[in-house]
Amino acid sequence: MQARPERMIPVAELTGWDIETDVAVLGFGIAGACAALEAAWAGASVTIFEAAGGSGGASALSGGEMYIGGSGGTHVQRDAGFTDTTEDFAAYLTLAGGPDPDTAKIALYADQAVAHFAWLQEQGVPYKGNFLPGKIIEPEGDDTLIWSGSEEAWPFYTKAKPAPRGHTIQFTGWGGGRKLMDILEARVRAAGVTVHADARGRALIGDNGAVAGVVVRQNGRDITVRAKKGVVLATGGFCMNREMMRMHAPEALRCSTPLGTIDDGSGILMGQAAGARVIHMNEFFVTCPWYPPESLVKGIFINQAGQRFINEDCYHGRVMRTAVAQPGDKVWLLADNAIFGRPMEMARAELAAVGETWEEVESELGFAPGTISPTVAHYNEHAARGKDPVWHKAAKWVQPLAEPPFAALAFTPSESMFSYFTLGGLETLPTGEVLDLAGAPIPGLYAAGRTTAGLPRWGAGYSSGLSLADSSFFGRLAGRRVAARG
Amino acid sequence: MQARPERMIPVAELTGWDIETDVAVLGFGIAGACAALEAAWAGASVTIFEAAGGSGGASALSGGEMYIGGSGGTHVQRDAGFTDTTEDFAAYLTLAGGPDPDTAKIALYADQAVAHFAWLQEQGVPYKGNFLPGKIIEPEGDDTLIWSGSEEAWPFYTKAKPAPRGHTIQFTGWGGGRKLMDILEARVRAAGVTVHADARGRALIGDNGAVAGVVVRQNGRDITVRAKKGVVLATGGFCMNREMMRMHAPEALRCSTPLGTIDDGSGILMGQAAGARVIHMNEFFVTCPWYPPESLVKGIFINQAGQRFINEDCYHGRVMRTAVAQPGDKVWLLADNAIFGRPMEMARAELAAVGETWEEVESELGFAPGTISPTVAHYNEHAARGKDPVWHKAAKWVQPLAEPPFAALAFTPSESMFSYFTLGGLETLPTGEVLDLAGAPIPGLYAAGRTTAGLPRWGAGYSSGLSLADSSFFGRLAGRRVAARG
DSSP states (O other): OOOOTTSOEEGGGOSOOSEEEEEEEEOOSHHHHHHHHHHHHTTOOEEEEOSSSSSOGGGGGSOOEEEOOOTTOOHHHHHTTOOOOHHHHHHHHHHHTTTSOOHHHHHHHHHHHHHHHHHHHHTTOOOOOOBOOSSOSSOSSSOOEEOOSSTTSTTHHHHSOOOOOEEEOSOSSSOTHHHHHHHHHHHHHHTTOEEESSEEEEEEEEETTEEEEEEEEETTEEEEEEEEEEEEEOOOOSTTOHHHHHHHOGGGGGSSEEOOSSOOSHHHHHHHHTTBOEEOTTOEEEEOOOOSSGGGGGSEEEOTTSOOOSOTTSOHHHHHHHHHTSSSSOEEEEEOTTTOOOOOGGGOOEEEEEESSHHHHHHHTTOOTTSSHHHHHHHHHHHTTTOOTTTOOOGGGOOOOOSSSEEEEEEOTTTSOOEEEEOOEEOBOTTOEEEBTTSOEEEEEEEOGGGBOOSOOOGGGOOTTHHHHHHHHHHHHHHHHHHTOO | OOOOTTSOEEGGGOSOOSEEEEEEEEOOSHHHHHHHHHHHHTTOOEEEEOSSSSSOGGGGGSOOEEEOOOTTOOHHHHHTTOOOOHHHHHHHHHHHTTTSOOHHHHHHHHHHHHHHHHHHHHTTOOOOOOBOOSSOSSOSSSOOEEOOSSTTSTTHHHHSOOOOOEEEOSOSSSOTHHHHHHHHHHHHHHTTOEEESSEEEEEEEEETTEEEEEEEEETTEEEEEEEEEEEEEOOOOSTTOHHHHHHHOGGGGGSSEEOOSSOOSHHHHHHHHTTBOEEOTTOEEEEOOOOSSGGGGGSEEEOTTSOOOSOTTSOHHHHHHHHHTSSSSOEEEEEETTTOOOOOGGGOOEEEEEESSHHHHHHHTTOOTTSSHHHHHHHHHHHTTTOOTTTOOOGGGOOOOOSSSEEEEEEOTTTSOOEEEEOOEEOBOTTOEEEBTTSOEEEEEEEOGGGBOOSOOOGGGOOTTHHHHHHHHHHHHHHHHHHTOO
């Protein structure tokens, strides 16, 4: 038996089942954990197979932040003085979904996100409950609520009333995702879910048009797993699979750092082998932590033509996705002495030029005379009145770059810390049912997280916490649905 | 039997074969015609099934122009004084292929394109043999050789020595594609190929991992076609299938005019149902005939930020693909009295503002003061010395826009004539063999033309004649390969 993700194995080829379970979950990131929990609570026997040595996946690499709002606001939002209607939340998610938002998932999540937040707390995920203002990437302390997207930035605020929606697990410093996964892992084990680590899903097993199980590689041999109710694919995206990146999202290969653990696309391939469609496979998230210090948001980014290309106060990932789409191999952030501060070491930005005049900076960067300096002059002229008529940066981030010395920081996707992961994948119903090429659910096959195209599906619309929110919420729905299968 | 492209029908479900042939070709555009010809000449019995009432497909809507060069040049290129090495030709095709060029197809085509041109002439395709200089979209007369890509434009000329490579069929006016298809149809019929019109491929028939035939809808009933050597999918792209456009290339839906006949993606879906991979599904060609008059190339395009975004002398489709990627819903072409001329009526450009000064135009367009005027001032300052240091437009297209009155022409993707077709599709070997999810050929399945991702696979790299060249050349190879199958 040659087991590989790209081929579904007919049950007739098997000599027997090594393991039987109601529900087999592939992947023990947050999507798999939440699917397993709900399926187990609904009475199904559940087995998780995780290719790595333990739980976590890319979820454990994250900040442990969830994008949550609507229903008037979470108690944290309300305590901080923010109301957040379901309509505004849905409107924001729709903009964030780009040219093809998933309206069914948006409607459901916008309506139920606050209840999902309560559920997370019931699982023991702690939240300090305070609001941390400012323009930050992740709290350095153990704070909860932050502005984690483009809510206050043009054009988003014109369509959806802004509210901060990033809810961060109580954890001091960056990287609360590990703690989040530890808590959920404990809940999964308490629910009686069987967990196999170092167990990699190799191929689905098909029986007359339905998915009947999965072949798993463990301890050097292939074992056959009968999944009586179904298989949940939650193996993440494909940022670590260069061949898939080449085929679908070659633009991302300009960037230095795939952000994942295994993320080899095997879940997507297994789904395709079962007849599933894939959508938006070219889309990816990318960012570079170009601030803190937040004063740099008052700077302006330019491309190789000396032109601005975005309002710098929108979400850092939106800024950097747009930066990667610019011609040339790098972009520059221009700052004056009043706002300058070195970005974090990890950003690997280069101080490319310093000068007493913008003409000097221009020349030192090797630009033609009059390429950068008029861009700054025009920006400064309007900034003196708190305006940015071209890109609509909000007034509080707009001030003339007029205090020498002046500096240009270079950000190079291939060299600086540009980390990316994929957003395209299997198309699913909100219930996690995987759709075939004709748009009909494939019996016995479910998926969640970045194996699917979910709420986050447009690189220029990402907000921190959107993938964890999508993966956990729709992971839960997938778990409930598979457990209910007859 | 429910026959639909998204599901391959197992041969066991059939009650018998209605038609038997060695090779079944789906689609009678240029890819299908060339595949059928070579297969028939190799001794196979060949049957073409075309969903429309007759031959042509999108090929017949084209200008009948082929992108040909290399090997020192065609006789037309050489007579006009151009040499064109295989290396330069391959280098250009590589740039045109974007971030994931198909190096195997490029190497083969660069080497054999001149021989392919001779083959076309042997089939009776007439070429006047002259060179028509200038910046044109298609000859208005019956001329042959034109500059049909971005060869002389930055950055292409920096990597590949320019030569004109658009070889147009002898035909007075636009639209020689119909004549080209009439000639090839006659050759196909002379070769003894059976042609069924009004016969739509509905589903492939599979037999133990191989493609064994196809179900075709004809006269209101489904007929089963046994294809003993194989099936060639040549049904075009998917620009007319809004659901597929939504899933894969939603950005193109901003544009007004899908350029196709049937192009419903059915060939791609049939391939996927047989286990094929799809690649670069987000890529599309788009253009708007913003010139003639060619003097407009001396104008400058700006986006809603008042910024230029491309060297206007590159291929019109590259200009317009970049225009569609700009923020906002339109772009403007700025021209002065010295170069102004109305674009063709069919372009549906709007004369959006006229003024005695650029400030007046800026105001009339509703831009903030200082948004457009400095862009023009900066352009003019360098243009006075024949330079474009920002976007590198070639000197012959650079002159100050300084003679009033000044004008802005608006081009709106959703309203002007922005026509598009898709470039993503099945991944094939140069032989037309369709690759499965694991990258191995699927026995009995071949494809060519826009059902595949071929030489044209990057919207910003398209050149006129590239799709016809790819479809005809690799269609021929597919026909030879399928005929040679045991």
